[in-house]
Amino acid sequence: MVVTPWAVTGDIDYGKLIEQFGVQHMTQGIADRIANHAGYMHMQLRRGVYISHRDTDWWLDEYEKGNKVGLYTGRGPSGHVHLGHLLPWFFCKYLQDAFDADLYFQMTDDEKYLFNDHLELEQTIGYTYENALDVIACGLDPSKTHIFSDTEHIQHLYKIGLRVAKRVTYSTAKAVFGFQDSDNIGMIWYPALQAMTCFLQSNREGANIPCLIPAAIDQDPYWRVTRDIAEKLGYYKPAQIHAKFLPGLAEGGKMSASQPETAIFTTDPPKTAARKVMSAFTGGRDTIEEQHKLGGRPNVCNVYAYYYFLFENDDEALMERESACKSGSLICGECKKQLAERVKAFLVDFQAKREKAKHVLDDFLIKPVE
Amino acid sequence: MVVTPWAVTGDIDYGKLIEQFGVQHMTQGIADRIANHAGYMHMQLRRGVYISHRDTDWWLDEYEKGNKVGLYTGRGPSGHVHLGHLLPWFFCKYLQDAFDADLYFQMTDDEKYLFNDHLELEQTIGYTYENALDVIACGLDPSKTHIFSDTEHIQHLYKIGLRVAKRVTYSTAKAVFGFQDSDNIGMIWYPALQAMTCFLQSNREGANIPCLIPAAIDQDPYWRVTRDIAEKLGYYKPAQIHAKFLPGLAEGGKMSASQPETAIFTTDPPKTAARKVMSAFTGGRDTIEEQHKLGGRPNVCNVYAYYYFLFENDDEALMERESACKSGSLICGECKKQLAERVKAFLVDFQAKREKAKHVLDDFLIKPVE
Numbered sequence: 001m002v003v004t005p006w007a008v009t010g011d012i013d014y015g016k017l018i019e020q021f022g023v024q025h026m027t028q029g030i031a032d033r034i035a036n037h038a039g040y041m042h043m044q045l046r047r048g049v050y051i052s053h054r055d056t057d058w059w060l061d062e063y064e065k066g067n068k069v070g071l072y073t074g075r076g077p078s079g080h081v082h083l084g085h086l087l088p089w090f091f092c093k094y095l096q097d098a099f100d101a102d103l104y105f106q107m108t109d110d111e112k113y114l115f116n117d118h119l120e121l122e123q124t125i126g127y128t129y130e131n132a133l134d135v136i137a138c139g140l141d142p143s144k145t146h147i148f149s150d151t152e153h154i155q156h157l158y159k160i161g162l163r164v165a166k167r168v169t170y171s172t173a174k175a176v177f178g179f180q181d182s183d184n185i186g187m188i189w190y191p192a193l194q195a196m197t198c199f200l201q202s203n204r205e206g207a208n209i210p211c212l213i214p215a216a217i218d219q220d221p222y223w224r225v226t227r228d229i230a231e232k233l234g235y236y237k238p239a240q241i242h243a244k245f246l247p248g249l250a251e252g253g254k255m256s257a258s259q260p261e262t263a264i265f266t267t268d269p270p271k272t273a274a275r276k277v278m279s280a281f282t283g284g285r286d287t288i289e290e291q292h293k294l295g296g297r298p299n300v301c302n303v304y305a306y307y308y309f310l311f312e313n314d315d316e317a318l319m320e321r322e323s324a325c326k327s328g329s330l331i332c333g334e335c336k337k338q339l340a341e342r343v344k345a346f347l348v349d350f351q352a353k354r355e356k357a358k359h360v361l362d363d364f365l366i367k368p369v370e
Numbered sequence: 371m372v373v374t375p376w377a378v379t380g381d382i383d384y385g386k387l388i389e390q391f392g393v394q395h396m397t398q399g400i401a402d403r404i405a406n407h408a409g410y411m412h413m414q415l416r417r418g419v420y421i422s423h424r425d426t427d428w429w430l431d432e433y434e435k436g437n438k439v440g441l442y443t444g445r446g447p448s449g450h451v452h453l454g455h456l457l458p459w460f461f462c463k464y465l466q467d468a469f470d471a472d473l474y475f476q477m478t479d480d481e482k483y484l485f486n487d488h489l490e491l492e493q494t495i496g497y498t499y500e501n502a503l504d505v506i507a508c509g510l511d512p513s514k515t516h517i518f519s520d521t522e523h524i525q526h527l528y529k530i531g532l533r534v535a536k537r538v539t540y541s542t543a544k545a546v547f548g549f550q551d552s553d554n555i556g557m558i559w560y561p562a563l564q565a566m567t568c569f570l571q572s573n574r575e576g577a578n579i580p581c582l583i584p585a586a587i588d589q590d591p592y593w594r595v596t597r598d599i600a601e602k603l604g605y606y607k608p609a610q611i612h613a614k615f616l617p618g619l620a621e622g623g624k625m626s627a628s629q630p631e632t633a634i635f636t637t638d639p640p641k642t643a644a645r646k647v648m649s650a651f652t653g654g655r656d657t658i659e660e661q662h663k664l665g666g667r668p669n670v671c672n673v674y675a676y677y678y679f680l681f682e683n684d685d686e687a688l689m690e691r692e693s694a695c696k697s698g699s700l701i702c703g704e705c706k707k708q709l710a711e712r713v714k715a716f717l718v719d720f721q722a723k724r725e726k727a728k729h730v731l732d733d734f735l736i737k738p739v740e
Contacts, residue, residue, distance in 0.1 A: 154528040158524040165559065166554050170552070170555055180540075181540045181541040185535050185539070185561065186536050189535070192556065192559075
């Protein structure tokens, strides 16, 4: 198992990651507090998508004291967006509404360029604008969302990035990110920009605003570095809430853009996506006879995972599906066909929102401080 | 002797530096060619201020073929400007006129912040605007001068900086600049920005424009790195012409802002500057009697150096002064008094130009590419 900000491979043992990264297990109490402010418990909270956190309870304390709170997440724009990317963005929309919070959304087009030999800057900047449409299509509030590109909006970022950079030694960066002397000097600088966003809202508003970062756990090394220097800069340590990875359609690993046949992209024609679903890895048996006799295995089934994480909000219906699978009455072909229909319907709707986003993109981009 | 971009100490052995840095000795041929285009030989060329170069002959070749050529120099804004800083800026003005060349003038306020524990970003940015007045007061052409601050104008610089950074490894930066693991990650990134300016005009104009950098020889490590990657980026290697350091008023070393009593700042009240001149180290003898008998030693005299480099343009008058000194007829007190008068007159004039510069500062700052 390898989990760094740039590579996630192997079977992911979240228990081990939580221990290794020194973060806290998610609790029912935190989920309940969030749901209380939101007015309902988000499916992702009910289904345990968020497995760990750092100081999310403190962030909630601050909000409950009547203090303003903020959100930060981001995207490395190296290709099209797939369903795995959308999970935390939907959750950000939920948190934004629940806590009336500004969301700073970072497009790390510099990172993707610096860390990938085969990517040109024009490409990562192109994906920045492409991917921003997906972010907007998640339903965020334009008056409280600040999407920015590291390269296109660097004038809003560079000074605070320098303040961070001055306090992070190469030793620290090497220890945390595993840099080698053969790495380029842009890569070594880059963590300053990812860290700086934790303080961006505070810096822009001239107030210390607690920041919560919903993101996959592989980004944790950045926040460790950031937390170490936050107080030296006069800011709160950022809080985090960590999502599991959405599995791909093939066996094992997370959904990955580098294996396009195993990922459903928001830009896939709905029929293409349906075809991918029909070829997905399931927990089914080798023959229909065996399946009827022994039942399916939803616990290892990616099709089930899609219902679980995204496509079946109704807990009762989900349990019925699980029972039908385990009893052998629901066979994989039928179950996949039903999912394919839901995926198609989702994409038709999402792609319409994505089209509309083209006309309002500017409203969501970061603006100079007034 | 230590000469790096951040420290110049000890007696400077230029011959050794030329060998160590692998640059070429300045030639009369190059001086003649420059003078030919300018219409006259600049005092700094006549007096050997420029001691070495890299590819300045090639840069002249390109100009003589009818190609456009450009200039780049800069300033680390960590304090007020002194006369030593002005030397290459006056020379840039001369070259700008002679070659109808655009000058890109970089204010490295990020560098000064990152490399100096005691400097805050607000200070280095403040000095950027302060020092820009001095640059303008040197008489540059606003239509062909582009002063920029790394922090205030980063939006014009970051993308090309990233292209440079991607091609410079930490190994290389460590070998050239002597970075240590305890250095901060901003310092390690910074050389990308100093290197990028070599290509900035070419990048903005979409053409490959030969760039000449008049600067003190201590900046050479940056150009070595830049030259190694220039062609990979599709640009010409930048050419350089290296100035000697103007000595301080005390014995030994270059004029340094860190020893304010030994440096004449452009912001010094003329009377203060005159007082500093009167306390300068000279090549005089211990007593007036000895001076009359043995004569002075202009070769080790800082007061003579000021006439030589800045305050006596007339070669014949300079030789007369030298003879009078050596013969013992001109004593130090008198010679200093005459220099003090010239320094005062210079400052009155320069400070008036500096005041006027406040009204036209914007005309000299870099603009977005149209």
